Amino acid sequence: MEPTSGGGVDQRFQPTITFVADTPLRAKRVDINTAATRDLVLLPGIGPATAKRILAARRRRPFIDPGDLIARGLLPTTVLENLRRAARTETSEEPVLRSIETAPDRVLYHKPFALEMHFDDSRSGVRLARLQVESMSHSLDLVREVDATEREKGVKAFELPAMEAGAMNIEASIYDNAGNKDYVSTTGMVYHNPAFAIFWPSERSARLSNGAALLRSGSFECNSNFLLLNGTGTATSLNRNMTWTVRNQSGAQIHAGTWDWGGPLTLSPWQVRTGFWFNFTFPPGSAGFNELQAKRQITIEWRFIEAGTGAAVTDSLTWRGIFGPDVNIIRVGNENFSAAERTGVFNALRTQAASIFNSQDMDIGTIRTYIISVAQAGGYVTINSNGEAEDLTEDWTVQNDAIDMFIVRLYTGSVAGLSPRPGPCDKDAKGMNGVVVESFADSGTNGVATTGMFMAHELGHYLGLPHTNSTNNLMNPAIGTANTVLTNAQGNTMKNFPCFVRFMG
Amino acid sequence: MTERTEKVIKNRNYRYPVSVVVERPDLLELGEAGARLSVELMLSAPEGVPSRKLRRLRGAERSALRKIAAEEDPARGILLQKAALGALGQVKDHAASLVIARLAQNPEVDTRVRAEAIASLAEMGGEGTREFMLDVIESGQPEDRAQAALALARLGTVADVGLLEAMAEAEDTFVGTIAGGAATTLREKLHLEGS
Numbered sequence: 001m002e003p004t005s006g007g008g009v010d011q012r013f014q015p016t017i018t019f020v021a022d023t024p025l026r027a028k029r030v031d032i033n034t035a036a037t038r039d040l041v042l043l044p045g046i047g048p049a050t051a052k053r054i055l056a057a058r059r060r061r062p063f064i065d066p067g068d069l070i071a072r073g074l075l076p077t078t079v080l081e082n083l084r085r086a087a088r089t090e091t092s093e094e095p096v097l098r099s100i101e102t103a104p105d106r107v108l109y110h111k112p113f114a115l116e117m118h119f120d121d122s123r124s125g126v127r128l129a130r131l132q133v134e135s136m137s138h139s140l141d142l143v144r145e146v147d148a149t150e151r152e153k154g155v156k157a158f159e160l161p162a163m164e165a166g167a168m169n170i171e172a173s174i175y176d177n178a179g180n181k182d183y184v185s186t187t188g189m190v191y192h193n194p195a196f197a198i199f200w201p202s203e204r205s206a207r208l209s210n211g212a213a214l215l216r217s218g219s220f221e222c223n224s225n226f227l228l229l230n231g232t233g234t235a236t237s238l239n240r241n242m243t244w245t246v247r248n249q250s251g252a253q254i255h256a257g258t259w260d261w262g263g264p265l266t267l268s269p270w271q272v273r274t275g276f277w278f279n280f281t282f283p284p285g286s287a288g289f290n291e292l293q294a295k296r297q298i299t300i301e302w303r304f305i306e307a308g309t310g311a312a313v314t315d316s317l318t319w320r321g322i323f324g325p326d327v328n329i330i331r332v333g334n335e336n337f338s339a340a341e342r343t344g345v346f347n348a349l350r351t352q353a354a355s356i357f358n359s360q361d362m363d364i365g366t367i368r369t370y371i372i373s374v375a376q377a378g379g380y381v382t383i384n385s386n387g388e389a390e391d392l393t394e395d396w397t398v399q400n401d402a403i404d405m406f407i408v409r410l411y412t413g414s415v416a417g418l419s420p421r422p423g424p425c426d427k428d429a430k431g432m433n434g435v436v437v438e439s440f441a442d443s444g445t446n447g448v449a450t451t452g453m454f455m456a457h458e459l460g461h462y463l464g465l466p467h468t469n470s471t472n473n474l475m476n477p478a479i480g481t482a483n484t485v486l487t488n489a490q491g492n493t494m495k496n497f498p499c500f501v502r503f504m505g
Numbered sequence: 506m507t508e509r510t511e512k513v514i515k516n517r518n519y520r521y522p523v524s525v526v527v528e529r530p531d532l533l534e535l536g537e538a539g540a541r542l543s544v545e546l547m548l549s550a551p552e553g554v555p556s557r558k559l560r561r562l563r564g565a566e567r568s569a570l571r572k573i574a575a576e577e578d579p580a581r582g583i584l585l586q587k588a589a590l591g592a593l594g595q596v597k598d599h600a601a602s603l604v605i606a607r608l609a610q611n612p613e614v615d616t617r618v619r620a621e622a623i624a625s626l627a628e629m630g631g632e633g634t635r636e637f638m639l640d641v642i643e644s645g646q647p648e649d650r651a652q653a654a655l656a657l658a659r660l661g662t663v664a665d666v667g668l669l670e671a672m673a674e675a676e677d678t679f680v681g682t683i684a685g686g687a688a689t690t691l692r693e694k695l696h697l698e699g700s
Contacts, residue, residue: 127538128530137521142528143542144507145535164521173580179537179565179572183579209520333679359518378682382620382648384655410617410648412624414591415553416584437551443615444582454551471510472525478550485514485525 001285005244007259007278032069033062045079064189064272067105071268095122097182100172103157106270107190108231109165115188117156117172124177129156132482135168135190136198136207139472139482146174165192165229166206167272171446185445189272191231195238195306199226199315202277205355205484212354212363213282213292213319215504220282220292222300222319227274230267237264238304238313246280246288247299254287254298264307278302292321295503324354324363325463325500326402330434332392333381334371336409337439344441344448345407352452353459356474356484360491365504370398382410383436389418393434397427403462403500404434405455411438417454423462425499435462453479460486463494463501506531533566540565544573548588549581559596571601575608583615590621594628602629606637609649620648627656635660642668651683658687658694666691 030039032054040051053074057063066083069075075083096119103114117129126146133140142158150156156174171185201211202223213220230236240263246255259278267273280300282288291298301316327349331337337345346367354364374381380392389411398404404427411417419435427433435458440447453474460475467477472485495501507530514523532539544566547554562570574589590608593601608614609622623641626634638660641653654672657665666688673685691697 124537128535128542130542137523139523139525140527142526143530143532144528145530161524171580173542175538175541177536177538179541179569181541181579185580207519207521207523210518359516361518374679378679379651379686381679382651384624384652410620412591412621412652413553413628414548414550414559414588414595416588417551440582440584444578444584445580447582447584450581450584457551471512471527477552478546488516 001283002257003246003255003280003282003286003288005257005259005278005280007242007261007276010275010277033058043083045075045082050074061273064274065105066101067270071270092120093123093178094180095126095174095176095182096120097172097174097184098154100170100184100186100188102188106231107163107188109190109192110162112160112162114157114159115170115172116158117174117184119154119156119174119182121151121154122176122178122180124180126151126156126174126176128175129158130173130175131158132171133160133168134482135163136166137164138168139484141472141482163190165190165196165231166198167227183445189229191270191272192229193231194309194311195236195267195313196229196231197226197302197304197313197315198229199224199278199302199317201225201317201319201358202279203351203354204358208355208358209317210297210358210361211317211319212322212324212358212504213298214363215321218284220289220319220321222280222282222288222298222317224278224300224317226276226278226302226315227272228265228267228276228313230269230271233269235266235268236309237266237307239307240264241305243303244278245301245303247301248287248291249296249298251299254291265304292319295321320361321504322358322361322363323495323501323503324357324365325459325497325502326365326368326400327459328368328370328398328400328402328404330370330372330396330398330404330406332372332406332408333374333377335374336381337407338442341409341439341442345439345451348439348441348448348452349405349455352449353456356453356456356486357494359484360486360488360494362491362494362501363504365502366402368398368400368402372396380408382412383408383438384412386415386418389436390432392436393432394430397433399427401500401502403459405459406434406436407439408436409439411436416440417458419458419461421461421466422464422497435459453483457483460490460494463497465490465493537565537569541569541572544569544589545578545585548573548585548592554588554592554595556595559592562596567598571598571604574601575604577615577618583618586618587621590618590625594625597629597631599629599631602626602631609637609641612646616646616648619646620652623649623652623656627652627659630660635662635665639665639668642672647680651680654680654684654687658690661687661691663695663697666695666697 037051098118101116107113130143168188173183175181200206240261242259297318297320299318304313383389416438420432424433441451465475468475509528511526532543578585605622638653638656669684669688673681
């Protein structure tokens with residue numbers, strides 16, 4: 001029996017590219033990938049006709065970086081330069097971080113580059129700059145002082161090391177002498193030359209080279225996303241037929257096939273094409289199913305051929321049936337959660353928390369959602385002490401073999417989550433027998449990521465992990481959105497937890 | 506002096522080894538800017554900051570804590586603001602009480618920030634706090650009134666028992682439940698006989 005497979009394109013990946021509008025309102029930022037016409041025309045040099053063309057162009061495909069506006073004939077270079085150096089406003093009370101730019105404009109893999117923060121100084125003077133970069137090969141958190149020359153120029157540059165190709169998430173903050181702050185986040189790209197494909201397990205981190213083969217409706221599913229990068233100044237295309245091969249742990253081929261994309265995949269100069277997905281389903285009786293069922297890994301290889309040169313563009317991922325706990329999300333005071341926040345909470349667990357666990361061959365298994373209405377929850381709608389959090393988990397239990405994770409919208413004090421360490425296997429046991437996490441899924445740029453991090457951190461405690469002071473470790477007591485590291489020892493502790501964690505295959 | 510740590514994480518599940526680099530100057534040497542970042546890092550702890558650590562905050566750091574409490578963070582939304590409000594309550598920073606009271610009464614701010622501000626004021630206590638809570642019960646939103654009822658359980662007088670019991674009867678949502686619990690707590694605290 002053979003697996004079923006297939007691919008397609010959606011537009012989930014969309015970078016944020018912001019400019020500062022020419023308006024008396026301080027720091028009105030306009031993202032060219034999402035802004036309405038009325039906001040686009042606030043940008044210097046952009047009139048209604050250009051705004052209309054930008055809207056039409058981004059409907060076809062989002063802009064990947066500012067240079068895309070020139071490459072696609074929408075703006076002359078001079079206008080873009082003016083946008084980048086948008087007239088400095090009078091020095092205001094608070095600093096304004098206008099943009100983050102790369103030098104050179106296009107960053108190539110294995111080549112050092114710089115990231116520049118362009119800012120407007122404040123009356124008290126910008127004193128500190130913080131740059132956080134998450135790329136395929138680097139996790140940087142750099143805090144540096146800003147000197148008088150940099151303040152005068154309004155530019156703070158960070159020289160960065162050579163990186164591997166792929167997307168990079170960039171966050172920048174500046175702080176002035178009065179303790180004021182401004183912040184910008186954006187997505188950058190490290191290009192590859194020649195054309196390049198990067199596959200990653202769906203909804204997970206692109207850093208991962210492995211995926212969780214999930215047993216769903218009796219079959220194993222191996223789902224991936226990918227992007228195509230053209231890091232050259234010339235257009236190219238990949239032939240419409242892509243081949244794929246599935247190999248067992250010993251490297252022997254067990255399945256193979258082709259997929260027709262319906263036409264060549266064209267890549268403009270310096271283009272990143274995103275939103276591709278390719279999924280496999282291995283039914284019982286197929287060789288792939290048998291390997292995964294036997295707790296052996298499989299490798300899936302994809303191979304495109306570049307038209308003209310005939311060069312192969314390949315990538316591969318390994319897949320295993322892996323370990324993990326099922327989790328019950330229990331929304332406390334359900335009516336208070338907006339639809340967006342409910343989705344955000346689910347994605348925080350399914351995407352962010354699971355991605356961290358994936359790095360140790362773990363995953364979040366089945367997520368079931370339960371609700372406690374405002375009337376049912378009574379005083380638990382807001383958690384006002386750790387004792388109350390403990391009582392909440394004692395008073396409410398879902399009778400199944402999954403960890404109960406109570407999501408509250410308000411946990412007062414400086415606390416945002418709590419879990420026993422380790423958690424009990426008997427959910428009817430006295431004392432705290434579930435995890436409580438405060439949701440920030442509807443707040444701030446990183447709300448979903450932060451909530452997911454808190455969820456993973458508290459689940460880590462439930463599965464026996466103590467705090468550690470190790471930098472960027474998930475179990476560091478002070479966590480940010482870059483705390484994604486789990487050591488092998490931590491992974492083993494969780495995998496060997498005596499209950500809830502099961503082999504998902 | 507800048508402290509720089511570098512390590513490389515090699516994990517078979519990562520496509521490439523990942524270099525983790527953290528670079529920090531001595532933040533406490535960098536005035537209000539450094540103090541703010543230092544306090545932000547401290548407030549990012551999911552299980553909260555111990556009171557003894559918060560009580561050690563002085564000068565620029567204490568001022569940064571107040572500043573963070575006063576407005577939503579451009580990067581992390583209400584997370585840091587809420588944590589700062591909670592921290593100010595923990596250390597009973599009465600100098601911040603006016604700013605916190607304004608937040609507690611501002612209908613424009615996030616419901617959770619308002620509720621946290623009320624909880625923070627209750628934690629601080631002090632002159633006028635009880636009267637403030639009575640005002641909130643009179644005119645606030647449900648979440649605010651619930652927090653104010655909880656505050657009265659700690660700060661209230663005999664006269665407030667009846668008010669809380671009336672709230673418990675009149676309100677059929679979580680406010681009523683909380684007010685009922687608060688009435689019981691206050692009764693016990695004041696050694697009053699059952700109703």
